[in-house]
Structure formats: C-alpha cells, structure tokens
C-alpha cells in the first residue's frame with residue numbers, strides 16, 4: 417500500500433502498517449527527509465514515549481512561559497515541572513523515517529505524486545470543462561460518483577514524477593500524509609481547512625536571559641490570529657517564530673517588519689541582534705491548517721496529519737495530534753488490509769477513533785479561537801489582568817497541558833464559575849462579529 421508524504425506523520429503511519437507485515441511504500445517529493453524544516457519544534461514531553469525516539473532530539477526543556485501584551489504587561493505561568501521541550505525537528509523526522517525503514521518501509525524520494533487513475537481525472541476534467549463530446553454520462557454522474565466506484569476496482573493507480581519521468585504505482589489503499597496543501601484531499605474532494613495560518617521561524621545566536629522560559633507576545637497589532645514567540649534552544653541560541661491568520665488585512669512580511677521594530681524586551685533585544693547582522697536569509701516560511709474536517713476518508717483513501725487538519729487551533733501545533741491520529745490511521749489500515757475491505761464504511765472507523773481522541777479539543781479550541789480572533793489589544797490587556805491573578809495562575813499551573821489547552825478553560829469555569837459573567841461579553845462580541 418502507498419503513503420504519500422514522508423513527513424513525521426507519513427513515516428509514523430507507514431512504520432505501524434509495515435510492522436503488521438504489509439508492504440508499504442512512501443512517496444516523498446523532497447530529496448532528503450526532514451528538510452526543509454518549517455517548524456518551531458515545541459512539543460510536550462509526551463511526544464518522546466509516543467514515538468519511541470531517543471531523547472537526543474531534545475534541545476531544551478521548558479517549564480515557564482512569559483506572556484506579554486502590546487502595552488508591555490506580562491504574566492508568568494509555569495513552575496518547576498517541564499511542560500514542553502524544543503526538539504531538533506530535522507533529526508526527529510529522520511529518526512521516524514529510520515524506524516519505518518527498519519520495519520521494512522520503502523521510500524521513493526524525489527518523487528512527486530501528481531494524480532490518480534486517469535479515468536477519474538479524465539472524468540473530472542470533462543465535468544469541469546463541460547467538453548462532454550465523446551463521453552456520455554449516465555444521469556448526472558459526478559466526480560464523487562466515479563470516486564465511489566473505485567471500490568469496485570482492485571486498486572487505485574497513482575502517478576508520480578521522478579527525474580522528470582512519469583511513473584505509475586498501484587495501491588489497494590492510499591494514505592495522504594501530504595501536509596497542508598494535500599493533493600490527496602483535492603483528488604478525492606475532501607474538505608479543505610477552514611483557515612490557514614501563515615507562519616515563519618528562524619534560529620539566531622543570542623545570550624539567553626532564561627534558558628527554560630518561552631516568551632510569547634499576543635497582540636492583534638503584531639501577529640493577528642496567533643502570536644509570536646522566542647524559545648531558548650540552548651544557552652547561546654534562540655528560535656523565533658510568529659504566525660498570522662491568512663485572513664489578516666496585511667501580509668506576514670508586513671507584520672514581521674513591524675515586530676522587528678517593537679520596543680518591548682526581550683523581543684527588541686533579539687531583533688537588535690537579528691537586524692544588525694542582516695539575517696533575513698535565515699527565515700523559513702510555512703503554513704498551518706486549522707479546522708475540523710468531518711470526513712477524512714473515502715473509498716480506498718484516508719488522509720492524516722496536516723492533510724486532515726489534525727492541529728491544535730489555539731497554538732497551531734500539529735505534531736502531537738498528527739501522531740495520535742497516525743496510530744488510529746495505521747490501526748484501521750491494518751484492519752482494512754486484513755479484511756481486504758477498503759470501503760468508506762470500514763474506513764469511517766478511522767474518523768470516529770481520531771475524533772474520540774482529539775475531536776472535542778479541536779472543536780472547543782476553534783470556539784475559543786473565535787473569541788480570541790475578535791479581541792482588541794485592550795481586551796487582551798484586560799484578560800491578562802484577570803487571568804494573571806494568583807488564583808488563576810495556580811489553576812493553570814496545576815492543570816495546564818499544552819496538548820489539551822481547552823481543559824484548563826473548563827477547569828477554570830468549574831472552579832470559578834463567576835468568571836463566566838466576566839467573559840460573557842467576549843463570547844457575545846465574537847458571536848456578533850462572526851455573523
């Protein structure tokens with residue numbers, strides 16, 4: 417069977433299916449696994465046992481976060497417990513691919529999947545261009561009807577380009593782990609992300625003020641739709657990153673240039689260093705998908721990871737959710753292969769399982785995100801004043817889990833129900849503004 421995409425999620429799925437004795441091929445368009453890196457690499461320590469990779473990928477251990485607002489207000493959350501680690505993302509991807517190869521997975525590198533079964537493509541083009549001359553469709557047949565018919569074939573044919581030559585491969589089951597711009601999702605008419613975050617990141621040498629703390633600025637004027645961060649990766653180097661919603665009025669470049677002139681430590685301190693040495697060429701840019709995809713399967717097909725939007729809506733982190741879902745995807749793929757049943761009805765189990773694991777958190781995260789998107793910088797200041805109070809910080813520190821941030825919101829509401837009266841206006845505002 418075939419996996420498109422040799423990122424961490426594709427490798428994890430491929431590894432687990434191969435472990436059950438099935439032949440698995442991964443098609444990867446890049447020439448090297450793990451490159452280019454487009455990730456801040458902040459994950460919870462749970463990622464290490466989940467993937468069984470060695471702790472050598474950990475660059476730094478993080479137990480505190482300073483959260484700033486535009487006006488310079490700040491709160492400190494965290495204590496002595498390690499809440500997150502910064503990992504070497506390139507090494508992580510390579511280790512997962514090694515695990516997959518050791519389980520028997522074959523990688524075809526420098527191979528870009530470009531399409532499926534000619535018949536499906538031909539039919540969809542005919543439908544699109546309305547050049548229905550030589551081909552008669554029975555009663556309003558649609559592309560999805562043709563896709564549904566794939567179940568009556570023995571397999572799907574996938575076309576790919578290697579060294580500028582077109583090649584074909586047949587697979588009983590196709591897994592799309594091909595990231596945010598998933599071609600597999602497009603070919604099978606699966607839902608697109610609701611929103612995209614445009615993000616950038618770079619590493620820079622810097623004397624560190626605090627080796628275990630992350631610095632975050634949440635401001636509509638500087639990074640609308642997400643936030644900006646500085647993460648220590650060792651005692652002489654930091655990783656900067658920022659994200660904005662693609663629905664923002666201005667470009668990522670505009671907000672980045674604005675932020676590099678900010679007068680707020682530690683951001684100004686880092687940017688002084690960055691600007692002095694003209695480091696623009698070190699920046700890497702990427703996209704993060706957000707939303708809750710209701711159908712991540714079709715006959716003979718499943719999508720997983722960023723391709724399926726399995727990402728935390730409040731932070732844009734996709735590694736943990738993608739890897740949890742990779743386990744579910746592999747589990748159902750093995751069941752389908754054992755039973756030789758690749759129908760939508762069997763593969764729909766995958767959706768049910770991953771939704772049970774993370775669906776509620778994504779749904780609630782999207783709800784909270786909607787409130788966040790409508791906050792002005794003054795609102796953020798006000799909220800920081802409230803949640804910066806000792807009683808809230810204690811709850812956050814006790815129950816905080818970067819993989820399930822919405823659970824803290826529920827804990828706060830349970831322990832301090834009076835907060836609902838205070839946040840009611842933000843909920844009403846967000847509902848009115850999104851109408």
Ligand SMILES: Cc1cc2nc3c(=O)[nH]c(=O)nc-3n(C[C@H](O)[C@H](O)[C@H](O)COP(=O)(O)OP(=O)(O)OC[C@H]3O[C@@H](n4cnc5c(N)ncnc54)[C@H](O)[C@@H]3O)c2cc1C
Nearest residue numbers: 421423425445455456457458529595702721722733734735
């Ligand atoms: C700036 C930035 C910072 C981030 N920071 C964090 C963070 O701190 N923590 C976190 O958890 N997440 C973070 N993320 C998100 C994280 O990087 C993704 O969730 C993760 O990479 C998803 O893995 P994936 O395997 O699904 O997709 P990808 O890593 O995108 O892998 C997809 C692979 O498919 C290949 N591919 C695509 N199309 C084809 C094709 N047609 N044929 C063959 N191959 C194809 C690609 O080359 C790629 O190798 C960040 C993202 C960005 C952009």
